[in-house]
Amino acid sequence: MRKKCQSLSALVLAGAMLQTVAVSAQKPVDHPKLVVGIVVDQMRWDYLYRYYDRYENGGFRRMLSEGFSCENTFITHLPSFTAVGHSTIYTGSVPAIHGITGNDWTDQVTGRHWYCTEDTTVQPVGTSSDAGRMSPRNLLASTITDELKIATNFRSKVVGVSLKDRASILPAGHAANGAFWLDDSNGSFVTSTFYMQDLPEWVKAFNARQLPAQLMSKPWETLYPINTYIQSTADDMKWEGTFIGETKATFPHNMPDIYQKDKGSLRSTPSGNTLTLEFAKAAIEGYQLGSNTVTDFLTINCASTDYVGHRYGPNAIEVEDTYLRLDKDLSAFFRYLDQRLGKGNYLVFLSADHGAANSVAFMEEHQIPAGLPDGRxxxxxxxxxxxxxxxxxxxxxxxxxxxxxxxxxxxxxxxxxxxxxxxxxxxxxxxPGxxxxxxxxxxxxxxxxxxxxxxxxxxxxxxxxxxxxxxxEPGWYSGSDKGTTHGNWNPYDTHLPLVFMGWHVKHGTSNDMVSMADIAPTIAAMLRIQMPNGAVGKPVQAVYK
The missing domain is CATH 3.30.1360.150 (Gyrase A; domain 2)
Incomplete structure (x- = not known):
């Protein structure tokens, strides 16, 4: 009788265990409400720390104090350009495989010159200009955003946002719900028929606010007293560029007058980043990102850091001021995400598409080797x-x-x-050079x-x-004697910030070598989805284990 009771108990226990296993199998995998990829254009790794003392607690400092920083993240391809960097981050691949070998290239078979996101088969939406004739068709590999769509049977929503077409389109991938970029000709965010036939009502409403004109209605003055910008050279150095109509590269910059002459001037001010993050908030609300039963994905490129850097070079007061203002904008954006989605319910990573060289004249002034190749x-x-x-x-x-x-x-x-x-x-x-x-x-x-x-x-x-x-040679680059550029293998062009924060991210830092191509595989591992189909990177396990 006792043996029968023991057998019965064992059967009951086994049944309970099987039931527990069945229930566990049916339980959905834990997931973040939203993944936000932020790529700060032309952000060198050292900018995380060069201006650290002046950052407020909610922006870059928050990411470093709460998140995980990969301190030795490098580009592992050439050239180090915008379209190439964005494609590599989101495909986990390299240009040899994903095909985006520059912002432009010449087809070696036909001899035709191509812009990276040019697409002659689509029409502009929200504009009549060719600025809208763009798509991701030249990208040969899938992106982490594509793989998220596939993994959720296309229930996930994916949206790309940037002032630049290429920095919105390539990260959002081929299967995105939408990608939006700024058309200077009408001061509006636009898209193409690759994604939709008409702008969503929320985009029309955002454009109707005419924020670019509002942001350009005041001069660009320094956020703090100009004599406190001790991490920068003096105002108006000989290697700094100027806006149209300016005779000197000095504060304040008369943006109301400059913007009337050049609608693209918004891009070369901190206001371009402010506009981008405001549009990103509108996209979250317009698409109800983070309110889904599955994970959604928002890609953001803060492009004004690149335009300002190109014009003035890395050591200008304008660059320092741009990062201090971006820090405040990021702080406000993270607070917005906390309020809308709940702290810890979203996953953010922040990186860059490339860095920048010091201006040649700046280097020469300090007797450090640098130069410009002969234009002939x-x-x-x-x-x-x-x-x-x-x-x-x-x-x-x-x-x-x-x-x-x-x-x-x-x-x-x-x-x-x-x-x-x-x-x-x-x-x-x-x-020479x-x-x-x-x-x-x-x-x-x-x-x-x-x-x-x-x-x-x-x-x-x-x-x-x-x-x-x-x-x-180190310090040499093809470009102008004003401002700076990028594109080479050297650490100033290829050493990038990479910080993760939020959902399932451990706090810490690592000085292990990490590739830009490791970002997408890391996100794939965290979300438990397939890597992009051209990925050559590997997950950075220290971020989440």
Whole structure:
């Protein structure tokens, strides 16, 4: 009798365990209400700390004090440009695979020049200008936002927001509910027929507020007394650019007058970031993001940091003021998310698409090596190739630090293409400011050290890149003597902030090396969904384990 009771008890216990397992299997996987990806354009890693003492508690400081910071996050491809960086962050891949090899490129098969998000098959929505003829069709791989849509049977909502078309479209992916960017011609956020036939009513209402004009109705003055900007050089240095109508790059900047002459001037002020984050709030409410039964995804690019950086260079008061104002805007945005979604119910990551070099004149003033390549590089190369091969203009461009050749001419004249590339490398390596040049098809035999060699390979798509790569010396870049630019392998261009905050994020820091391509796999691991289909990165487990 006792054995029968024990057997009965065991059966009851086993049944209860099976029932528990069944209930657990039916329980939905815990998920954040909303993922917010914030990419601050041209934000060097050191900006997290250069202005730290002046940040308020709710913005960058909050992310560092509550979240997890990957202190050694690097771009692992070349060139380090905007469209390339955004594509890499959201695909977890590299340009060789996802295909976005620059903001522009020349098709090596047809010779046609392409803008990264140009799409001749779509029509503008919200504008009559070509600013609306854009889509993600040139992106060859899926994004983490696409994979979220697939994982939830397209119940998740995905929206991209930026002043820049490419920085809205590429992060939002192919299956987004919408991507919106600013058209300077009408001061409105617009989209294309790739996404919809008409602007949603909430976008029309936002545009009707005419916030750009309101934001430009006052001069741009420093947030704090100008003599407290001790992390910056003096106002009006010789390497700083100016707005239309200005004779000096000094505060205050008369934005009401400047904006009347140049509607695009909004982008080169902190107000561009303010406008972007206000539109992001409107998108959350318009699409009811975070109110879904599954996770939604909002991608935000704060682009004005890039425009200001290009105009003034990293050491200007304008750049410091832009980051102090962005910090306040982020603080307000995080408070908004807390109130709407509940603290801990959303997941945020903040990174950058690239960094920026110090202005050449700034470096030279402090006796640090830097320079601008000779603007006659292409004409000089063509002259040398003509002397050797008897045909003029064999090299077409130096776009994206690659030499593109006239392949049709080379074929028609039955020239030795291998010999042309070899002669090109030999010519380039003799030029001032050129540290390395490489025939990419023969990269394995070049004397280029790591990690530069791998970065060249990661960035090389043979259909969209010229076959000879150029690596300038440190501090050298192709650009203007005013402001600065980016695009090279050096840490000032490739060392990025990467901070996670919110849902299931541990507090802490790590100095382990992390790739920009690791961001999407990390989000995929946290959401328990598939990585994008071209992903080569790996999850950063320290963020959530």
């Amino acid at each position: 590089m292409l004409s000089g190369l063509n002259a040398a190739l003509k002397e050797r091969f008897g045909v003029d203009k064999l090299a077409l461009s130096t776009e994206n630090y690659h030499i593109s050749f006239d392949l049709k001419m080379i074929s028609a004249q039955k020239l030795d293409y291998d010999a042309i590339r070899k002669a090109t490398v030999q010519y380039l390596q003799k030029l 050129v540290q390395f040049a490489a025939d990419v098809d023969n990269l394995g035999n070049s004397a280029i050290p790591e990690p530069i060699r791998t970065m060249i390979a990661n960035g090389y798509n043979p259909k969209r890149c010229g076959s000879v790569a150029i690596i300038p």
